[in-house]
Amino acid sequence: MIGSTSSRGRGRSLALVAAAVLTASGLVACGSGSSSGGSSGGAGSGGGTLVIDSSFDLKTVDPGREYELTGQMLTKGMYETLLTFANNDLTKPVGDLASSYTLSPDAKTLTLTLAQGRVFSDGTPITADDVVFSLQRLIGMKGNPSFLLDGVTVAKKDDSTVVLTSATPNAALPFILPNPALSVVNSKVVTANGGTTDEKDAAEKYLNGASAGSGPYVLKSLDVASQAVLTKNPKYNGPDKPAYDTVVIRNVKAATQVLNVQKGDSQVALDLSGDQVKSLNTGKVTVTSGPSAYTIFLLLNQGAAVSPATSNPQYVSAVKKAIDYAGLLGVAGTGAVQPAGIIPSLIAGTLPPSDALKQDVVGAKSALAASGMAGQKPKLAYPSDLTLNGLSFQTLAEKLQSQLAAAGIAIDLAPAPVATELDNYRNGKEQMGLWYWGPDFPDPSNYLAFAPGGLIGKRANWPATAAPEINAVATQAGATADTAQRDALYQQFQQSLNASGPFIPLVQPPSNVVTATSVTGATYNPIWTVDVGTIGAK
C-alpha cells in the first residue's frame, strides 16, 4: 500500500519534471519566433523549405488510385503526365512527357509522340512501355479514377509512340490526360513492389512511402492524416526546375491557416474563405482571388411520385425566377461569380454572362400561380456539414429559403451530414437538392452528366425520353471533335438547360490562394489546386 512518504516523493518528482518541461518549453518558445521566418527559400536563394497549409482530404498518393484534391496536388508535384495545361490555360492541352499529339477526325484515336531524354527519379529513361503500363494499371485496378479511361485501350506503336483508342468518339481525351491520376510511373519499380495491371495490384503501400515518377519532387515521407514531405528530385530534367529543397504540405484547418501564413509559419494557405482573406494584412501576404471551377446548383426532382411540385415545369420556372443570384454572391464572398450555365466560367463552352438566369419576382409569382403548386412545401436537402471554399451549404440553403419565400415559394430545409445525404442524392430521392459539381477534367463533355439520362439527370429522375431534343444536342456535342462546333453545341445545350432543365446553376464559389510575398507561381488550378513544381521565390 502506498504510504504518505512515497506520495510526497512522487509529488516532488512531478514538480521536477514540470519544472524541466517548463524550462525546455521556454527555451524553445524564445527561439521559435526567429526560426519560423527563415523557412522560405527558392530558386533565387538556392533551396530552403516551402510550407503549404491545406485542409486534407488525402487517402493515398498512388497515382492510379488517388482522386482527392490533396492527392492530386501531391501527385502533380512528384509525377508527370503525357499532356498538361501550360500557365493554367485549361482550354489547350500541351505536351508534358509527350512532345506532340494528334486526335483523329472521328475523335476515336489519340496518337502521342513521347519526348526524348526524360528520366525517372532513379535516372532510368521513361519509355513507351512505362506509359502503357501506367495507363493500363489505372484502368485495370478499378480504383476511384479508373473511369477516366472508360472504354479506352492503350497500346505501344513503337518506342516513341503510344496510341489511345476509344470505343466511342472521345474528343475530351486530350483534356483528360493532364489529370495527375494518369501520371506515368516507373513500371520496373512499381512491378517490383507488387504493381500489376489488374485488381490484384499491391503497389499502393510502396507508393505511399516512396514515389516512382519523374516530377520535380520525390516523396520523403507521408502521413495522410497530418503531412507530406517532398524533397527535390536531383535527376529531374523537365521544364519546371524545383525551387525548394523541401516542400512540407501540412493538414491545417482554415482558421489556423490564417494565422500561420501571416506569422510566417507557412508560405501558402489554400483554404481561406472570402471573409478570411478580407481580414489579411496584405503587407505580409499576397492574395489571389478568383472564381473556382465548382458549380453549386439546385436540383429539382422531375419524378412526380417524389414531388408533384418540383416536377411541374411552371414550378421549376417560378423557382428559377425567384432566386436573387446577386444576393447569393454576397454570401459566397470575394471572387465568387454566377455561372451563366452549368459549365463554369473557366472551361471551354461556357455561356456568356448575359445568358445567365436572372431574378424576376413578378414572373416567379405568376409562374407559381400557373403551376397550381403554391400550397406545396417541398423539402430542400443539402449537406449541412459541407463548406466549399469557405461557403457553407447551411448558410446558402437558409439564404435560398428566404429568397424563395419572398416570391411566395415555401420550402422546408432538410439538412443532413454529407455522408448520409449522398445516398439520397445518388438514388434520386431528394425533392430539391443543393449540391456542387467539380470538373473531373476541364472539358465541357464532363457536364453531359447533366443531360437528360446523364449521371445527374438520373438523380433528378430526368430520363433521356423526358427531353429528347436536349438529349440530341448533348449527344451531338459529345461526338463532335471540332472545337468551334462543339463549343457552340455545348452553349446550345446549356441554354436549353437554363430554359427548361431541372438544374439551376447558382454560384461558383471563390478560390483564394494566399502566399507569403516572397513566393511566386502559386496559382489556382481546378484539377490540382496548385502546381508545387512551379512555385518559386522572388
Next chain:
Amino acid sequence: MSAPSEPSSADGLVENGRDTDASPYGAGHPLVRYVLRRIGVSVLLVVGVTLVTFVLTNLVPGDTVAANLGQQAAADPTIVAAYRAHYGLDRPLSVQYLTYLGNLLHGDLGESQQTHRSVAADLSAAVPATLEIALGAIAASILIGVGFGVVAAVRRGHLADSALRLVSVLGISVPTFWLAMVAFYVFSYQLDIAPGSGRLSPATTAPPTVTGLYTVDSLLAGQWATFADAVAHLMLPTLVLTLYTVGLLTRFTRSAVLEVLDQDYVRSARAKGLPGGIVLLRYVLRAGLVPILTVVGLAFGALLSGTVLVEQIFSWPGMGSYAYQAASHLDLPGVMGVGLVVGVIYVLINLIVDLLYGVIDPRVRVG
C-alpha cells in the same frame, strides 16, 4: 461508457479480510484473483463494445461506397464491385462481424477506407499523439485542480473560495475550441512565444518511433532539439485541455472536501489538537479522494476520446481527428478501431480506479 463504480464484495473484494493460505501475489492471492476476474470481464466488455459499434455503424443511414468513391466511380458497377470486394462489404453482415473478430485475435483491425492503411497502424500513430497531450493535461489538472478545490473548501465563503469557484465555472463553461483559438491567437500569433500548429515544426524530423510519444522517443534517440520542439508544441494544447479539467476537478474536490470537513472524526481530530495540515492531509483529503478519483478517471477517459476540437485547431493528428474523419466518411473499420480503443481505455481506467479505491480506502481493500 460506464462510470467507474465502487467495487462491492460480490465482485471479489472482501472487507477487512485476508486469505492467510494464499502466497503473496501468487495466483491464489485475492488481489490477483480479483484482477484476473476483472480482466476476464473486461475482455467480454470489449467484445460487447465491438458488437455495439458494429451494429450502430451499420445502422447509420448512408452508403460507405457513396461516401468514399467519387461521383463517377460510384456510378460504375465494376468499380463499386471491386471496392466492395476489397473491403469485404459484399458479404453478409454477420460474416463481416465474425471475420472482424477473427482478425482481431491476430491484432488485425482491418484496412481504413479513409487512409488506405491498416487501422492498427493509423491508431498506433494517433493514440500516442493524443496520449501525449492528455497525460500532460491530466497531471497538471490533478496538481492544480485538487489544490484549488481543497483551498476553496477550507476557505469556504471567503474571497479565495469565490475566486476559485469562478475559475472553476469558467474552466467548465468556456468552450474548449474557443479557448484553443484564443490561446493560439494570443500566444502563437500575437505574442509569438509559442510555436504554430502540429506536433513538430516543419523543419524538424520526427524521432525514430519507439513509443509514438515524440517527447519520449526524442529523448531515447538523444535528439535534444527535437525534444525541445515537441515540448514547445505540446504546451498550448495541453494548457487548453488543462483549463477545462482543472475547472471540473476544482468543483468536485471542493464538494468532496466540504462533505468530509463536517464529519465527526474530523472535529475529533482537531479537538485532539492535531495540526491543521495533518488533519487536512490524513483525515480530510484521504477520505475525500474516492469521489475525486472517480472524476479523474472519467476526465482522463474524456481527454483521450474527446479532444477532437482542440486537435482540429492545433492540427494535432490525434485520435479525435482520426475519429472525426472516420465517422464523416463512414469509414467502418476506422470507426470500429476507434470504438475499440476508447472502450479499452475506459475499461482499463475503470480497473485502475477500482484498484486505487482499495489503496485509498481500507473498507474496500481486497483481503
